[in-house]
Amino acid sequence: MELKLEIVAHHEIAVMRCMGRLTFGKETQLLKKCVDSVLSQFSVCVLALDGIAQIDARGLGTIIGCFERARALGSLLLVGGASEHVHDLLRITQLDRILEVYSSEAEALEACAQAA
DSSP states (O other): OOOOEEEEETTEEEEEEEEEEEEHHHHHHHHHHHHHHHHHTTTTTEEEEEEEEEEEEHHOOOOOHHHHHHHTTTTTEEEEEEEEEHHHHHHHHGGGGGEEESSSHHHHHHHHHHHH
């Protein structure tokens, strides 16, 4: 299943709901392009990864690249929810120590509200 993205605005925060697979090729390119577009309009973006069924090393690298781009722009990129598989990979690779990972989209939005 190809990557599908749904972008929803919650006040000043963009939520990007990702579904399908995030693997080398057009999926990682699509995510980069969409995150760049969202960060040009919003200073906070929540990546909801609940719907990601398959991810590879390039997909993980793309998420880190998006995080670094957001930081360079003075923006914030959070992971709000992840499928069990993705969550396990973030933990095993210790990327959950670098990224701000929340157990759900709602929890990430709450954290943004408290920080504001």
